[in-house]
Amino acid sequence: MAAAMKRILAAALGAALIIGPLGETAQAAQAAQAGEKELRDEMIVSILEELPSYLYDVVDPGEAVEFPYEDLGLISNSSEAASAVKEAAAGLTDSQKRSASGIDRMTLYAEEALAQAASEYALGEINIDLARLEALKAKALEAKAAVEEALAESGIETRREVRLRVKILTDAKMMVLIDPSAKEAGLDGVVVETPSFSLEFSQGVLDLVETPLSIHAPGGVEVPARWNGAASSSGLNMLIGQDLLEGIKLSISISGDPDNLAIMNESRVAFGGKLNPATGRLEAKIFESGTYSAKENSKSFSDISSKSNEMQKAITALAAKGIISGVAPGVFSPDSAITRAEVAAIVTRILSKQSKGYGVQFDDVETGDWYYDAAVSAKENGIMAGTSESEFSPEIVIPKDQLVAVVARALILEMKYKEVDDYSILSMFADEQDFADWSKVDISFAAREGLVVERSDGLFDPSDEMTRGDAAVLLYRLFSKVW
Secondary structure (H helix, E strand, O other): OHHHHHHHHHHHHOOOOOOOOOOOOHHHHHHHHHHHHHHHHHHHHHHHHHOOOEOOOOOOHHHHOOOOHHHHHHOOOHHHHHHHHHHHHHOOOHHHHHOHHHHHHHHHHHHHHHHHHOEEEOOOEEEEOHHHHHHHHHHHHHHHHHHHHHHHHOOOOOOEOOOOEEEEEOOOOEEEEEOHHHHHHOOOEEEEEOOOEEEEEEHHHHHOOOOOEEEEEOOOOOOOEEEOOEEEOOOEEEEEOOOOOOOEEEEEEOOOOHHHEEEEOOOOOEOOOEEEOOOOEEEEEEOOOEEEEEEEOOOOOOOOOOOOHHHHHHHHHHHHOOOOOOOEOOEOOOOOEOEHHHHHHHHHHHOOOOOOOOOOOOOOOOOOOOOHHHHHHHHHOOOOOOOOOOOOOOOOEOEHHHHHHHHHHHHHHHHOEOOOOOOHHHHHOOOHHHOOHHHHHHHHHHHHOOOOOOEOOOOOOOOOEOEHHHHHHHHHHHHOOOO
8 A cells, every 4th residue: 555655646746736826827827836836746755755665774694794705615524615705704793694685695605615616627528427427426425414514513504405516627628528317416506607607507407408418618717807897708609509498507706896797699688697795607598509798788767866775776776787677768767656467577587497398388378478478488497386277367457565575485486495384483574364375484684684674663564565676675685696
């Protein structure tokens, strides 16, 4: 209700009142209209200030955590990985160790230390098969136990699984051949890393390999470079033996503001791009051959300058990554409601999920609709269901509790987060008795992980409509936790 009222009043601020008594001169009528409009605008602004608002710009202390990622290269075994994790954790305050962002970043750093401990160096063509991966997996399992113990001893209570990843180090020119047997190793990720970029093959990618898959990056990446006056990396030519339905994670060393950088191909299509605080590299998933680079892609909107700093950053950063867009050039419309179709499109882009071609169909989604791929992919990947067996209801405004549930489930699904044990955290909301039973686990999880923004009136208001601006903040918080 609060969001809907704000939209109505905000829209009224820009409307003109056509009033003026008969017989007045045109100048007097215009003056009367201006006076009436000024009075009305003051009244609307006063009402808006009294309405409950979201408490933005409250900084999670964990967001300030930085790591000596240059030291990761010194790790050669599980003992050194554990020591690196303990040393990094020692630099955190107690509040950072308890914060959602602090825990996530420490988990991420532990995963990088684990992968470095389970690494080997290779030159020439790198054959990735079961035999090679089983040898590395043995070291990874040992390192995983060591870093998990180091996290616990350092007072870090992890909230998701520590991923089991291995790493193969090589020189600037990368030649990889993935054998179909690689999928049998059961690893969360296989990283092939050069001094300036790396590729990571998830279990999902390995599962798709039925015949040997070749990946060739003949040129490497020069860092730093300049592109159109902005810091970026030069182009990386990637030759991938087949188009994929699961993305290969490309990580590139960068120079410049990561919020305004995106990993783009030669056609300037943005594929995302998020700075990994544990490695200092920009990451995004790619699906096909092309020339990729980290480029300046800053976006601006004329109608968000009055919004909070957090909302402005969420909107412009997601837009720079190609994840969210305005309603017109330079116009975002932050006070408009957000629809199910828009949410499906944004979340599938954040997760880099594409349609798997399972033939999912909805009676109200046509192949020519801009949201067709997003709706189908959201259903196929378990991100969003339809409103019925046959309908997706793309143009319906999504209620707040459903939007939060979509975000919570997407994060649990993608990052193997642990679900909440109880719903006691819901006591932070004055209207916890209004939550539908189905939503309690999702909202509890979202609140625990810092996805939910608190309101000035202490309410959650589950049936409220979230605006595009408010939703952008929630979705940016999801974006910041998907690695």
